Amino acid sequence: MVLEAFESPTLLDSRRLVVKIGSALLVDGETRQIRRDWLDALADDVAACRKRGQEVVIVTSGAVACGREHLGLVGRALKLEEKQAAAATGQIRLAHAYQETLARHDVTVAQVLVTLEDTEERRRHLNARSTIDTLLKLGAVPVINENDTVATAEIRFGDNDRLAARVAQMISADTLILLSDIDGLYTADPRKDPAATHIPTVRELTPAIVDMAGEPPPGYSSGGMVTKIAAARVALAAGCRMVIAKGKRMNPLAALEKRPEDGGALCTWFLPSAEPSSARKAWIAGHMNTAGVLTVDEGALRALNHGASLLPAGVTAVYGEFDRGDVVVVRAPDGREVARGLTAYAAEDARRIAGRKSHEIEDVLGYRGRDEIVHRDDLVVR
Numbered sequence: 001m002v003l004e005a006f007e008s009p010t011l012l013d014s015r016r017l018v019v020k021i022g023s024a025l026l027v028d029g030e031t032r033q034i035r036r037d038w039l040d041a042l043a044d045d046v047a048a049c050r051k052r053g054q055e056v057v058i059v060t061s062g063a064v065a066c067g068r069e070h071l072g073l074v075g076r077a078l079k080l081e082e083k084q085a086a087a088a089t090g091q092i093r094l095a096h097a098y099q100e101t102l103a104r105h106d107v108t109v110a111q112v113l114v115t116l117e118d119t120e121e122r123r124r125h126l127n128a129r130s131t132i133d134t135l136l137k138l139g140a141v142p143v144i145n146e147n148d149t150v151a152t153a154e155i156r157f158g159d160n161d162r163l164a165a166r167v168a169q170m171i172s173a174d175t176l177i178l179l180s181d182i183d184g185l186y187t188a189d190p191r192k193d194p195a196a197t198h199i200p201t202v203r204e205l206t207p208a209i210v211d212m213a214g215e216p217p218p219g220y221s222s223g224g225m226v227t228k229i230a231a232a233r234v235a236l237a238a239g240c241r242m243v244i245a246k247g248k249r250m251n252p253l254a255a256l257e258k259r260p261e262d263g264g265a266l267c268t269w270f271l272p273s274a275e276p277s278s279a280r281k282a283w284i285a286g287h288m289n290t291a292g293v294l295t296v297d298e299g300a301l302r303a304l305n306h307g308a309s310l311l312p313a314g315v316t317a318v319y320g321e322f323d324r325g326d327v328v329v330v331r332a333p334d335g336r337e338v339a340r341g342l343t344a345y346a347a348e349d350a351r352r353i354a355g356r357k358s359h360e361i362e363d364v365l366g367y368r369g370r371d372e373i374v375h376r377d378d379l380v381v382r
Contacts, residue, residue, distance in 0.1 A: 008201045008269045009241065011256040014175035016055040016136070019046075020164035021179055023061040025247040026094075032069045034062070034097050038250060040104070045253035046141060047105035055136045057171065058098070058143045059164040066090035091145065098143050108140040113147035119166040122325045129170045136171075165231035169238035172276040172377075176235045177256070178228055179247025184268030185225065187212055200260070202270045205233055232270045239279025242270040277377070284340055285380040287327040292320025292347055294373065295331045296338075304330070304339055304381050309372035312361065315354040322347045330374070339381045341374035 011017070021042070028035050046056050064083055067090025068074060073082050095111045102109050112132065118124040135142045146163055161178055168176040188196040202209055213225040228244055235242040245256055245267035258264030274282065296304070300314020310330060322328060323346050330339035343350065350373060353364050358371040 008259055008267075009271075010259055010264065011049075011175070011177075011253060012052070014049075014054055016057075016171065016173045017049070017175040017177060018057045018059060018164050018168040018171075018173045019177045019179065019253065020059045020160055021061060021247065022160065022181075023065045024181060025179055026060065026062040027065040032065065032074070034066065034093070036097070036101070038248075039097060040101050041250040042252065043098075043101040043105065043107075045251050046102065047107060049253065050105075050107065050141075056141055057132065057136070057167060057173065058141060059160055059167055060094065060098070060143055060145050061160045063087040063090035063094050063145055066093045094145070095143065098141075102141060108138075110135045110140045110142050112142050112144045114144060114163070114167075115147050118147075119163075119170055122323070125170060126325045132167075132171050159227045161227040161231040162234065165234035165240075165242070168235055168240045168242075172238070172280055173240050174276050176231070176240050176242040177253070178231065178242065178244045179252050180228070180244055181246070181248065182225075182244070183246040183266040184244045185209070185212060185228075198266060199268055200266075202232075202268065203273075205229065205236065205270075236270060236272040237279070239272045239274040239276040241272055244268045244270075281380045284327060284342065284378065285382075287340065289327075290329050290340065291322035291326035292318065292328045292343070293331055294318055294328055294343075294350070295333065295335075298333060301332050301338060304379070307376060309376040310339075310341065310374040310379065311358055311371065312350075312353040312356050312373050313358070315350070315373060318347060318351045318354055320347060328374070330379075337382060339374075339379055341379035343374055344370040344378075345373055 026034060026039065046058070049056050064078070064086045067086035067088065068078065070089055071086055073086055078086065091111070091113070095109070099109045112128070114128060118128050132142050144167055146160065164176060164178065183198070185199045185202065186196040187199065190196040210229055213229040232242050243256065245252060245265050249255060249265070252265070255265035256267065260266050272279065294310065294315050295317040296310065296314045297316050300310060303314065304310060316333070320328070322343060324344060325342055327340055328343045329337050330341065332338045345353065349365055353361050356364060361371070362368040
């Protein structure tokens with residue numbers, strides 16, 4: 001369940017990381033202004049990560065906190081429509097702040113607003129993942145927030161811990177960082193129990209670990225250790241490790257580059273049993289309800305066995321009715337199952353482009369989709 005501190009990883013081991021930033025870190029509670037010095041220090045950390053070749057996605061709170069004062073919505077709880085109005089104003093200010101601070105490092109910022117439905121409904125999930133992947137390939141830093149201007153109470157995450165975990169799952173990130181007001185998980189609430197012990201590393205979310213999060217306070221709606229444990233459950237299932245670290249210090253990411261015993265920040269790492277890619281591919285390989293079949297020629301079969309994607313030119317037949325994102329079986333000319341994967345095209349479109357070159361897709365379908373019917377990242381060869 002729990003490992004020794006020296007076995008914990010560091011930020012330097014990451015390739016693609018998601019950083020969640022809460023409102024209390026980003027916005028000063030008294031002045032209700034963005035803490036620019038802290039944000040600049042965080043941007044310096046992000047730039048250092050990118051210089052090492054790491055991809056960074058930011059999931060940020062703070063839109064409502066940034067916008068409510070400018071609309072005169074202070075000193076009281078907000079109605080849903082007032083919160084949405086504050087978010088609409090605050091999102092602009094928040095995006096501009098990230099744009100300004102990362103521009104000091106010649107880094108492009110892209111704002112992405114999502115809802116709970118965007119991560120759960122298959123087509124929206126695929127579209128969001130594709131957009132974020134493309135932004136990262138183009139060298140941008142996606143800054144993501146829940147789309148509070150349109151989401152109602154029934155379709156909201158309600159907290160950005162779980163949103164960040166869903167984003168990490170969606171884009172196959174290997175590291176999720178939750179910057180918090182506490183430096184990790186304790187055996188009890190250290191603010192109430194002086195005997196509470198810090199836990200440096202967790203490998204499994206046992207009932208004992210879950211109980212350590214405690215109960216949400218009355219009126220609970222977001223944040224707290226309860227949502228962080230819920231986020232850990234999502235992240236670990238996706239093969240993504242997660243760390244809870246104290247965020248109010250300057251350069252909070254740089255503090256995670258070393259282990260605590262080597263001068264790094266005290267934190268709690270939650271470690272999965274599989275890497276993101278292997279966890280994702282294990283899910284694909286074990287999918288019981290496949291939706292269709294793609295038969296391929298010998299040339300495509302050889303390419304698949306050498307790690308290539310499945311291109312339309314190598315597909316000789318399409319069977320079944322399926323949608324984009326469904327799991328399909330890939331069969332050799334003799335009928336043997338040779339692979340499974342997530343199709344980038346619905347059955348009707350797949351039939352129309354089967355046997356065609358990738359550059360012909362737009363002429364055949366009237367739009368430019370992916371060059372591959374099944375990308376190698378979404379393919380498990382047996």
